[in-house]
Amino acid sequence: MGKRELETCFSPLLFDPELHADSIVVIIDILRATSSICTAFENGVLSMIPVAGVEEAKEYKKRGFLVAAERDGIILDFADLGNSPFNFSRENVEGKTVVYSTTNGTGIIKMASSAAATVIGSFLNISALAEWIISQDNNVMLFCAGWKNRFNLEDTICEGALAERLLDSPLYSTICDSTLAALDLWTLAKADLRGFIDKVAHRNRLKKNGLDDCIDFCLTSDFTRKIPFIKNGILRGDIFNS
Amino acid sequence: MGKRELETCFSPLLFDPELHADSIVVIIDILRATSSICTAFENGVLSMIPVAGVEEAKEYKKRGFLVAAERDGIILDFADLGNSPFNFSRENVEGKTVVYSTTNGTGIIKMASSAAATVIGSFLNISALAEWIISQDNNVMLFCAGWKNRFNLEDTICEGALAERLLDSPLYSTICDSTLAALDLWTLAKADLRGFIDKVAHRNRLKKNGLDDCIDFCLTSDFTRKIPFIKNGILRGDIFNS
Numbered sequence: 001m002g003k004r005e006l007e008t009c010f011s012p013l014l015f016d017p018e019l020h021a022d023s024i025v026v027i028i029d030i031l032r033a034t035s036s037i038c039t040a041f042e043n044g045v046l047s048m049i050p051v052a053g054v055e056e057a058k059e060y061k062k063r064g065f066l067v068a069a070e071r072d073g074i075i076l077d078f079a080d081l082g083n084s085p086f087n088f089s090r091e092n093v094e095g096k097t098v099v100y101s102t103t104n105g106t107g108i109i110k111m112a113s114s115a116a117a118t119v120i121g122s123f124l125n126i127s128a129l130a131e132w133i134i135s136q137d138n139n140v141m142l143f144c145a146g147w148k149n150r151f152n153l154e155d156t157i158c159e160g161a162l163a164e165r166l167l168d169s170p171l172y173s174t175i176c177d178s179t180l181a182a183l184d185l186w187t188l189a190k191a192d193l194r195g196f197i198d199k200v201a202h203r204n205r206l207k208k209n210g211l212d213d214c215i216d217f218c219l220t221s222d223f224t225r226k227i228p229f230i231k232n233g234i235l236r237g238d239i240f241n242s
Numbered sequence: 243m244g245k246r247e248l249e250t251c252f253s254p255l256l257f258d259p260e261l262h263a264d265s266i267v268v269i270i271d272i273l274r275a276t277s278s279i280c281t282a283f284e285n286g287v288l289s290m291i292p293v294a295g296v297e298e299a300k301e302y303k304k305r306g307f308l309v310a311a312e313r314d315g316i317i318l319d320f321a322d323l324g325n326s327p328f329n330f331s332r333e334n335v336e337g338k339t340v341v342y343s344t345t346n347g348t349g350i351i352k353m354a355s356s357a358a359a360t361v362i363g364s365f366l367n368i369s370a371l372a373e374w375i376i377s378q379d380n381n382v383m384l385f386c387a388g389w390k391n392r393f394n395l396e397d398t399i400c401e402g403a404l405a406e407r408l409l410d411s412p413l414y415s416t417i418c419d420s421t422l423a424a425l426d427l428w429t430l431a432k433a434d435l436r437g438f439i440d441k442v443a444h445r446n447r448l449k450k451n452g453l454d455d456c457i458d459f460c461l462t463s464d465f466t467r468k469i470p471f472i473k474n475g476i477l478r479g480d481i482f483n484s
Contacts, residue, residue, distance in 0.1 A: 010252065010393055011253075011255075011256060013253075013255045013256055014253060014255055014256070014391065014392065014393070147419075149256065150256065150419065150420070151252055151256070151393075151419055151420045151423065152419045153419045153422060153423055156419075156423065177389075177392065177393055177394045177395045177398075177442060178392070178393045180395060180441060180442070181393065181395055181398065181423065181427060184426075184427055184430055185423060185426055185427070188426055188429075188430065199422060200419060200422070
């Protein structure tokens with residue numbers, strides 16, 4: 001193909017799966033779903049089953065699965081784990097399959113599953129992810145999970161960081177305003193990432209729930225080389241070896 | 243009321259009218275619908291009737307109305323005027339009622355009409371608009387018309403410019419990520435507004451259609467003190483005197 005197109009989508013409500021059937025779709029929800037998934041695979045989880053509904057998660061629990069489930073940042077009473085990346089320690093997840101239900105992330109993973117490839121992105125795996133994307137020959141859609149379908153800044157700057165790496169390659173171009181905005185916001189944010197995030201609405205919510213302890217970790221680049229991807233409804237650990 | 247909340251919406255698909263029934267909704271579609279409407283009222287148009295459909299516009303034409311109508315930037319064959327602000331000269335519109343149909347703008351004006359007040363915003367009337375908003379006691383929603391429901395940069399920076407003026411007043415606060423992003427993008431853009439807009443996807447479309455001659459005009463602050471507003475489906479010229 002010719003030059004690869006890079007696009008960015010700020011909300012599930014703006015995403016049209018039919019337009020991206022031939023694209024690599026990168027799901028980004030850094031506080032905290034996609035950071036947690038990257039952490040889990042770095043720590044040896046075997047696979048993860050994303051589920052959107054609480055009832056579905058409960059059913060899996062009854063069948064003996066390890067279940068991570070929360071709503072609005074709060075762990076559900078029947079679940080084994082919450083959605084903080086710190087819950088997905090080697091001790092908790094190595095060699096296991098984890099059923100994973102969150103407020104936003106899992107519904108979106110399912111929505112994007114009809115693309116050429118659907119991969120999980122965060123700062124934690126950003127270099128490996130950029131290298132893998134460049135090694136492929138597809139258009140790219142950076143797809144932000146959003147908070148209750150709203151635009152959110154933390155995912156947008158992660159998209160901008162990834163867009164910067166891709167557009168540094170002559171293989172990519174963009175005429176997408178969302179991508180240009182993400183790039184600009186990343187350029188503003190990168191000198192003081194934590195300071196930039198501290199002004200963000202999402203962080204206020206996390207703070208209210210006492211769940212803001214993982215933010216510095218979620219802003220860390222290259223904690224892992226794993227690139228989780230979804231195939232047939234299951235998250236697996238490394239698309240490099242798929 | 244207490245501190246007034248300022249919010250921003252990047253696309254009609256993200257707008258929930260029920261949440262903003264008590265708010266002032268500011269419609270922003272600077273290239274070119276809301277710039278043209280501001281220009282028309284400055285040039286003495288009596289009123290404007292926004293219509294979303296081409297057939298509806300044709301019906302009005304048959305009944306003898308002056309009709310401005312375009313799709314994708316191209317004037318429709320039965321129409322008297324296109325959507326460039328330069329079409330709404332004093333000679334063309336003074337003392338008349340104009341039926342107005344565009345790709346995005348008119349549908350959105352109708353969508354927002356259930357708010358406490360729905361007003362038309364652009365750089366052309368930004369100072370008068372900010373002053374009027376501050377003189378009221380409502381929450382504010384800056385509502386971007388979008389290009390085919392997509393995020394667009396030109397309206398976002400206009401929203402950022404307006405947000406800056408409102409947040410300079412101690413009466414307003416925001417926890418809305420979209421507003422924070424618009425402010426940041428405006429801060430980046432304002433030193434070289436035209437240069438910033440030149441990288442924008444929408445401009446490429448306008449240029450392709452030879453319709454980019456009005457961009458400098460649409461980026462001009464304070465061409466008018468008029469604040470067009472919509473009431474009972476009709477656009478009128480000045481909410482100060484309504």
